[in-house]
Amino acid sequence: MASTLETLVATACKIRDDSCAKVQPPLPELPDPLPLNVRGIADQVLTPAEIAITTTEPLDLIEKLAKGEYTAVEVTKAYLRRAALAQKLLNCLTELLWDQAIERAEALDKIFAETGKPIGPFHGLPISAKEHISIKGLRCNAAFVAWVNDVAEEDAHIVETMQNMGGIIFCRSTQPQTIMHIESDTVIYGTTYNSYNTNLTAGGSTGGEGALLGFNATPLGLGTDIGGSIRVPAAFNGRYGLRPTAQRVPFRGLKMPMAGADSIFGTIGPLSQSRRMLAYFMKHVIGSEPWHSENGLLPVPWRENVLKPGKLKIAVLWSDEVVKPAPPIYRAMNIVVEALKKGVPGYDIELVPWKAMRQDYAWDLTSALYFTDGGEEEVETMASVGEEILPLTKWIMTENPAVKKHDIHSLWKLHCERDAYRGEYNKYWQSSGAEDGHPVDAILCPVAIGPACLHGTARYWAYTAQWNLIDSPGVVFPVTSVDVELDKKEEGYTPVNEQDKFFYDLYEPEKYRDAPINLQLVGRRFYDDKLLEILKVVENALGRDS
């Protein structure tokens, strides 16, 4: 057993290492020891041209590619090298697609040279993807050792979609065991680090994308989210990430455990360097009408200018009353609230208080919905090759008192509870418009209980999972970063429960030095378009172009 396990792990790591070894010119030796904040190393290792490309805002990059100011090959090579460097520093890749990406870039450049036109809205843009998004002919393990040798027979629909629009998939990134931690740690590849502070996690489950993005080693990442897995890593690395409403973005071709379990839906979504790139992604992906070729998708069109000037009602949720967010989160909330109070031309912004609705119950319900077989199938898959069950897997699954193996009747009962909660939440939301006929447009809230977690401590996701439960779209955006002076521990606070105590005891600002602080904006189901327009207003309030 052990030897099978070791062989499989070695196979996966060799694929990764061989793929990274293709980088030309090769990367130099790195300084030893490395600082906790490794961000400056890019400037020492990469060429000025590579740095210029990889720090260009992605939509500007697309524009330059479309004008022929950059070739797809030079852009792709710059990102390939930066991603390989990220791998050395952050352990965030499972495979670098050096040959394939360059070959594809060359083909695109050839077409461009011949026609003078981009082939689509993502012409020449390198795009990274979480490992469990299948790529035809490549192995896809979905973080299970037992699946290390499984080869994908087809491209995932999102891969096909992005490629059809001119995108170049250039690397694949890490995710945690079971794809159900908000830290990315596996028996196969180990732990992924945060470039701002390697004592901290890059988040999960789309953690490799988060690390790449934070290190400017990808302009656009494809992630998946069923409880915060796009938003948390985007936030922990100070970038943008959208969990769209489920069943909108192409989903076919994800390698996943628990196939056929549909008590709660996951979704694919974008992580990027800017809000406008998220909107651009959604506009074009949905504009491609992917529902024709994927029956499970809903033909809800993407709209523009949904948000009308005038009243804009934003609810503010400071705490879910189960785990109180750490001081930097409150400071970030204050920054945004104060900015919104100053107003934005054209909008009459009204801020209203918002309460979590039985968050402890909602979290238990959500985690029960995740693993309706009590985690049995995943445990068996791991056991089949002697894969160790990692602590965060135990926490969310095997030792979670809310998780149990259901029979059909208890499953139906659970669905009724889910539907009742959703209905109740919807009523609450609708009631916010009782007086003026204008329900809350979006909710401003934390993404997590604090900055990127210390490794192994990411034991609370309810600030994001809440919105998966009610299937509301959520977007995260950077606000500030930890300031050791301003973000002192709140003295004299008495935690209200064990989880609250765990995080209160853990917090010391020094531990989180340099960590980015993001916040989350949540919209109504299927109003992803409007949500991103509201974020634009919020960013305008913060003095950003957005």
Add this chain to the structure above:
Amino acid sequence: MASTLETLVATACKIRDDSCAKVQPPLPELPDPLPLNVRGIADQVLTPAEIAITTTEPLDLIEKLAKGEYTAVEVTKAYLRRAALAQKLLNCLTELLWDQAIERAEALDKIFAETGKPIGPFHGLPISAKEHISIKGLRCNAAFVAWVNDVAEEDAHIVETMQNMGGIIFCRSTQPQTIMHIESDTVIYGTTYNSYNTNLTAGGSTGGEGALLGFNATPLGLGTDIGGSIRVPAAFNGRYGLRPTAQRVPFRGLKMPMAGADSIFGTIGPLSQSRRMLAYFMKHVIGSEPWHSENGLLPVPWRENVLKPGKLKIAVLWSDEVVKPAPPIYRAMNIVVEALKKGVPGYDIELVPWKAMRQDYAWDLTSALYFTDGGEEEVETMASVGEEILPLTKWIMTENPAVKKHDIHSLWKLHCERDAYRGEYNKYWQSSGAEDGHPVDAILCPVAIGPACLHGTARYWAYTAQWNLIDSPGVVFPVTSVDVELDKKEEGYTPVNEQDKFFYDLYEPEKYRDAPINLQLVGRRFYDDKLLEILKVVENALGRDS
């Protein structure tokens, strides 16, 4: 036990009978014996004014109400009396809402008198509803004896929606045991008859609505469909019925067994006297944006003029190759095909052949998805009061080899099979556009294996359930009726399996004398709007205004 059962049945029947006894002026004694075709009796019993109202096409009726040419009270009384007569002849009601409907009509007339305007697009229109659609304060049994005394705490969302738009719910109608037969027969109320030939079923599960509609005793019925339950009764009574794509029409507030089971979705939809009424219903119901107050609904807007002039590709499915339709169905198919071949101005109609995709497998899959607990919960509910399990319940549920009690893992596997089949079907559909980039717009096919079934023989629904499995909208429309001379039994045919033999042996045209023959048109998921526009073209081809 028996006495509980008898008491409960008596309670339900007394509610019905007392409600019908309110009719003023009272209905006269009926002829004895009654003919098999009871349609002529309306002319003997009702006043000319009542007949004029109840034979006015529903949209014309709405127009007359909106202009004040009819009052809501006179229209409502006419339909109340005709529905009460239908009950005497066809056993199709569970409750006549005499007092409530008239009170509501009076209130609407008062508003109209004051404002000169209708309150909404259904102002004053009487609307009937299948019994399991809840009405606040009224008992709702969903065809279970055990639930006879259950009182609904709230109006179903569709009831609220229709009332907000000016509709008047005026009666409630029968459905079968478990709501899962395509004949409407219960231990509570007995069997519902077809007005064209009382030896035949009015269909199910929305059988009461079908009977009312066929007898012109409702201008608009609200039904539900998870396997054909709107389309079959509309078809068996020669009228129009639409099973919309699921999760579009308000669904909250249905009384149902197996709450929380969501392996396959049911939906509410309209049955009416004309195609344009179906479109009007959908346009206004979806236009009311019901998704704001019902979280489970999808905000896919209703569009008009989706169908563009030019190529219109219609697939023709003559038989599913499991049970061959009876001769009048073939004749009806031929009528429509020949009409389409003659063409419709503005359209370049292309007819292409279509094959069923493993219909036997699909039907087994569908019936497995209906009862993932093997029917246990329903059997227990019936057993709790000693309710007899009727033969058609045994056929679909307890004695159906495809139905079994699943555990979580076998349920997931079943979902994977469902999703794979859907994906495969979608590919097949898409492939119909491989050569010209124009996949099939709609499929023309039978609704059932023959005309309305003889009582107790409705043991095949795959011609409708197929489209529930892939969640395609389906609409049925009248084409012809059984002609004893033209629709002779096909001599020398060798049935290909037991089911095929059952129906072949059963068929003799004389048994189905006067029975209407409808066909079905099926569209792509969420293209309900386009489907109804295609039906307009088909009806134009048949020389109808539509």
